Amino acid sequence: MPAQILDGKVISQEIIQQVRAQVDARVAGGKRAPALAVVLVGSDPASQVYVGNKKRQCANAGITSIAHDLPADTTEADLIALVQQLNADDAVDGILVQLPLPGHINAEKIIELIDPNKDVDGFHPYNIGRLALKMPLLRPCTPRGVMTLLEKTGIDLVGKDAVVVGASNIVGRPQALELLLARATVTVCHSKTRDLAEKVRNADVVVAGVGIPNFVKGEWIKPGAIVIDVGINRLDNGKLCGDVEFEAASQNAAWITPVPGGVGLMTVATLMQNTFDAAVKLNP
Numbered sequence: 366m367p368a369q370i371l372d373g374k375v376i377s378q379e380i381i382q383q384v385r386a387q388v389d390a391r392v393a394g395g396k397r398a399p400a401l402a403v404v405l406v407g408s409d410p411a412s413q414v415y416v417g418n419k420k421r422q423c424a425n426a427g428i429t430s431i432a433h434d435l436p437a438d439t440t441e442a443d444l445i446a447l448v449q450q451l452n453a454d455d456a457v458d459g460i461l462v463q464l465p466l467p468g469h470i471n472a473e474k475i476i477e478l479i480d481p482n483k484d485v486d487g488f489h490p491y492n493i494g495r496l497a498l499k500m501p502l503l504r505p506c507t508p509r510g511v512m513t514l515l516e517k518t519g520i521d522l523v524g525k526d527a528v529v530v531g532a533s534n535i536v537g538r539p540q541a542l543e544l545l546l547a548r549a550t551v552t553v554c555h556s557k558t559r560d561l562a563e564k565v566r567n568a569d570v571v572v573a574g575v576g577i578p579n580f581v582k583g584e585w586i587k588p589g590a591i592v593i594d595v596g597i598n599r600l601d602n603g604k605l606c607g608d609v610e611f612e613a614a615s616q617n618a619a620w621i622t623p624v625p626g627g628v629g630l631m632t633v634a635t636l637m638q639n640t641f642d643a644a645v646k647l648n649p
């Protein structure tokens with residue numbers, strides 16, 4: 366039997382409606398709507414799509430989005446000044462700086478400058494540290510979105526063997542921390558991992574986030590495994606494809622996320638949750 370689909374479209378909409386209800390209740394109670402500053406530097410086409418989706422879902426969730434579209438030649442000093450201004454602005458609850466940034470800007474420096482209480486991406490070392498110490502506050506959107514997708518589908522992770530393919534700061538590392546928090550046994554694989562196929566073959570749960578189309582082969586997937594594909598790769602024909610061979614993996618897996626329509630949508634929905642959470646914490 367082919368795998369069942371972990372439906373990011375349906376579950377992300379559920380989350381956004383949930384946030385909408387929370388926002389409406391907050392506004393009915395006399396508070397202003399949560400506000401998210403969305404900072405985009407340059408005109409990378411994929412980033413423009415993602416930022417566009419974020420602004421659209423803000424509108425659906427009742428969150429005010431404040432766009433800061435900056436030219437590609439914006440200096441690091443100018444971006445620092447903007448982040449400092451947003452940190453100090455009481456009308457802003459969340460700050461999102463879309464990645465990647467142009468090469469002349471030090472992304473780590475910018476992330477570290479964001480007030481951790483407004484760090485709705487959850488990338489600040491303070492927030493990653495809290496996640497590592499089992500005291501999460503603002504959690505990175507993609508890994509938290511993956512956990513929500515699994516929870517809402519009723520998939521229990523306790524004691525499962527999970528393999529994360531990719532060790533990036535945005536996906537692999539925080540995903541490993543999230544899975545550990547859910548009491549899975551976690552292996553993180555990266556470019557120097559020996560015999561990746563063997564590692565994946567033993568996994569009950571596979572999360573792929575390497576950014577290489579069809580990198581994880583369908584025949585590696587253990588029968589009955591859960592496959593989470595975080596990759597969003599744009600092919601020359603304009604189509605999107607994940608990091609996992611979808612058709613072949615579907616023959617073995619019990620559950621699988623599609624691309625598009627899977628984790629990407631959960632990332633955006635989780636950003637709405639994080640922005641609401643930040644607003645409540647800043648102004649209870």
Ligand SMILES: Nc1nc2c(c(=O)[nH]1)N[C@@H](CN(C=O)c1ccc(C(=O)N[C@@H](CCC(=O)O)C(=O)O)cc1)CN2
Binds near residue numbers: 415463465605
């Ligand atoms: N500041 C951040 N930058 C980046 C993050 C992040 O979480 N914060 N993650 C990725 C990209 N990402 C978020 O910005 C993202 C990826 C995918 C989607 C999405 O809507 N995907 C759709 C397809 C959209 C399309 O047509 O291309 C889907 O999967 O169905 C939204 C956001 C890097 N940067």
Ligand SMILES: [Mg+2]
Binds near residue numbers: 466467471472
């Ligand atoms: Mg850089």
